[in-house]
Amino acid sequence: MTSSIFLAGASRGVGREIAxxxxxxxxxxxxxxxxxxxxxxxxxxxxxVIIGDAMAPDDLKRALGQSEKPIDVVISTIGGLPQDGIKPDYPGNKNLIDAAVSAGVKKFILVTSIGTGNSVSALSPQTLAVLQPVLIEKDKAEQHLINSGLTYTIVRPGGLKSEPxxxxxxxxxxIRIIGSIHRADVADLVCRTINTRADNKIxxxxDKNMLFGQFEFETFDLS
Known part of the structure; x- marks a missing residue:
């Protein structure tokens, strides 16, 4: 079944692969x-394509209302880097979540990262020291989505690589799992969560062959 999807973050990285x-x-x-x-x-x-800034709430309300078809699903890969001054991870996603609620969107898929929220213990102290400022903002975005009333799926990738x-x-x-994954594989998994039983899941x-440390874990069935 095809859907009408609004994608934020499509200019590069995982967002481009999702597109x-x-x-x-x-x-x-x-x-x-x-x-x-x-x-x-x-x-x-x-x-x-619609030109607008996720940090500007009015841009998002206009953008969601300007789509050629009513939006079924919003997908966001909005995020910043540890060295960024103003990080869009929380305010940008908050604005988009609020706009999705106002537009009557059915589902919101948010891409954050391992280390966010209750998965923080998966990170080494050294990695956490670098990423913590961004992870705090990502956690606030996740919590805002969970509390929004929208049907949601939150996907937390591990370390990202750009190979095929x-x-x-x-x-x-x-929440103990940690490892790497290629951006294209993250995109495939995100796309598969649109029409599956991944609703209201984190x-x-x-990549099952790029884990940091070896232990048994249960994979989530998308079929």
Whole structure:
């Protein structure tokens, strides 16, 4: 079943890979971009582009109302880097979640990272020291989504790599898991959570062949 999907964060990284995956599956995708830089590449994939800033609530209300079709699902990969001054992880996602509620969206999929919320214990002290400022903001975004009343799925990837997909990406509810995963595999997993029983779940995403440490864990069945 195809859906009308609003995607924030499509200009690069996991968001760009999600755009590729969604259009390949035949979904109608509208992407929010802050600038014109990535418009041509996304439109060549069949993505509709709306220019706006997630840090500006009015931009998001306009964007969600401007889509050619009523939005079924919002997917957000909005996030910043540890060195960023103003991090969009919480305010940008909060604005988007609030706009989704106002627009009557059915489902919201938020991509954060392992180490957020109750998965913080999966990180080494050294990694936590670097990432903690961003993880605090991501946790606030997750909590705002959980409390919003929207049907949600939260996907927390491990360390991200840019190589082609391996097909070995898995999801798990096990908060101890830590490892790496290719961005294209994260995108595949995110796309598969749209029409599955992943509603109202928080799931870590790793490549089963790139775990840090070996222990048994149960994978989440997306079928």
């Amino acid at each position: 590729k995956c969604l259009t390949a599956q035949g979904h109608h995708v509208t992407a929010l971009l802050r600038s014109e830089a990535s418009r041509a590449e996304l439109e060549a994939m069949g993505v509709s 997909a391996t097909g070995n990406g898995v999801l798990t509810e096990d 799931l870590s995403a790793v």
